[in-house]
Amino acid sequence: MDLISDILLVAGSFGAAIYCYVLSNRLKRFTTLESGMGGAIAVLSAEVDDMTVALERARGAANGSAESLEALTTRGEAVARKLELLVASLHDLPDGDPAAQPASGADPSPETERRLRVVRRRTPRTSLEAAE
Template sequence: MDLIADILMVAGTFGAAVYCYVLAARLKKFSTLESGMGGAIAVLSAQVDDMTKALDKARGAATGSAATLEALTGRAEMAAARLEVMLATLHDLPDTRADARRDVEPDRRLRFMRRRSAREDLEAAE
């Protein structure tokens, strides 16, 4: 009985050794940086770092653009308010030019004159 138990123990140990050897070979293939998953993970990690840097730059540019746009919007609102005040003051002024034209020349019509160019200046197309 001891002999059978020893044989089974050796067989189990041999099976565990083969299993460990197979796992070691797979782990070696997995972790090589030139090929396999290790290389893919290294490349993806570098790409993630590059994208993080690009995202930080874009975020900074967007923040700067938003601040500039906010300042320009404030200036435009102030200018619009000033224009509204100017228009309101223009509505309060009497229209003296239109009244003066109606009083001085009520029946005057506009005339349009056309001048023809001299025929000698024109060239004929052949």
């Protein structure tokens, strides 16, 4: 009985040794950097790093564009308010009817002599707006 158990023990250890040898060879092929999965993992890791850098650049450009767009929107709203005031002030101007004008021999009143002036002011440009 001892002899049979010893033979089975030797056969089992021999089978385990062959299994470990085959597994070792497969693991060596798996981890080689040139042709195995190690190479694929290294390439993918480098691509992930490149994509991270590209994503950060794109995020920075998008933030800059958003800030520029916000500044331009604010500026546009201010100009729209000024235009609304100008349009509202146009209702106060006299009509250009010749019938409404006094005759050439009539004494001009101070209202008709008064000339309207338009004053335009330029807003100072920031360095960002000057570059656009």
